[in-house]
Amino acid sequence: MTTALLAHGIGGVRDLPVPDWMFSWGAATVLVLSFLALGTLWRSPLLAAQAPGRPLPDPASRLLLGRPLRLAAQAFSAALLGLVFATALAGEPDPTENLAPTFVWVVFWLGLVPVTVLLGDVWRVLNPWRAVADAGVRLLERGGREARPLLEYPERLGRWPAAGALFCFAAFELAYREPSSPHALALAIALYSYVTWTGMAVYGREAWLRGGEAFSVYFGLLARISPLAVRDGKVVARLPLSGLAGAERTPGTLAFVAVMLGSVAFDGVSRSSSWVDLVARVEGPYVLERPGLAEALVTGLSLLGLAGGVGLVAVAYLTATAIARRTVNAAAPLADQFLLSLVPIALVYAVAHYFSLLVVQGQFALPLASDPFGRGWDLLGAAGVQPNLNPLSPNTVWYVQVGALVAGHVAGLAVAHDRAITAFTERGPALRSQYAMLGLMVLYTVGGLWLLSRR
């Protein structure tokens, strides 16, 4: 089996499309829930008051946030980054026999999502780039030198660098022909490490992690959904979603969230028959004589599609908030106010699209970890583990997909509603501002359902 053979493939085991009857029921449920929500939701703000949470007992906080655990996690994570980079660079080039593709695309990128939503922002501790930077700073300081950022991070940049980086990551995943090629991954890891450490050295670790490091921003936003968080050096338990209370004024956040949502939506589009037919028409005339040109055309088309998906998400949001502003004659734009209500929707888009992939392909992590370089080793005694390729019935997958989208819709509505009654003291404008938001949420949710039901 050669790399080319596998990496050019477009599909392995893919989910069957959600049946029409389930799409209709899902969409109808969304509409009914939305109208019920308008009349029955709470009348005074709830989430912001819940956001501080209740601290866990002190010993638990000390254990979880203590130096030994942090150092152990950082050492483990940095070692893992080293291992994955080494396998990508020097391991078997076949993506099925190399740990790197499965680790990066499945274990890290998909697996950390549920962990973050359940347990909070574990990436803060696990981030291997931060771990190495921390160690570097400790070394410098031990040598008697001071580790000071070269420049102050320009506040107007906000999360724009992270949004750009996430877009590049999505383009690598969805537009590049061979994202699971270990060598391509090695290059990507090297490039990202360079950018990240440079960013940290120039602007300081915290500033770069807040605005420039795409994965910190990504998992940081998702962690706001979590019932666990860290406040004032203590682990607190809080109402899920309460971390999403409040306006979001950091520049670039809309761009970032639009990339989160738009890239998953484009992934769905790119698997539909219409898109595949379009790709075939575009590359068709050149595939035999000029394969290089055909490939460039397909990559360009995918980039356009990806940018289009991101753009549509952002434009839809800006339009909805502009309409809401007119409806209530608000003095200032409302775009900052409701931004965080999109985070639960971004989460459920990812769940609906990748849940089965995580369950199926996640099983390969164990045998691959046992033989990371594809050299026939069996370090963990698990090289022979046979994954189950059909562990989920199509029905299970469909119910999870539709259920996730409907739940995300409700969560988004709740967050936006809570924000509205906080931002507008009178109930009338608060409710009227939500008509457009409701339309937007229905658009995102029914659009998401529709994508899942396409062949």
Added chain:
Amino acid sequence: MKAHLGAALATAAVLGAAGCGGGGDEAAAPAVTHAATTAATTAEAPPATTAAVPAPVEIRISVVGGRPEGGIRRETLQQGDRVVLVVESDAGGPVHLHGYDLERDVAPGKPARLEFVASLVGRFEVELEDASVQIADLEVRP
């Protein structure tokens, strides 16, 4: 990209499950053909004994100028169906069925013949591997 990796990984598992990698597939395919032909010949004499073996689903695709005639073929199959996929092409190269990871060479005048039992549920793509051109989309329903 998920799909790419999915293909790759699923492929590995199917190979593994076949017991002895590609060799397992090679060995299994003729056996199926043999069973089918035996069924066909014996059907004339004692009809009762062959009722359990349904006819395979045959899918014929013809590729001209690197593109499938009539566009990408879309077929819906039932889990457990026996399938014979015949691909004719005016250009040579391997034909690859993702997920099941079956591969046969095709050449002008020499069609590729992929035989398998549709045991995995989901959507699977058939590709001309060298040009990475998709020619069919098989949907296997439970």
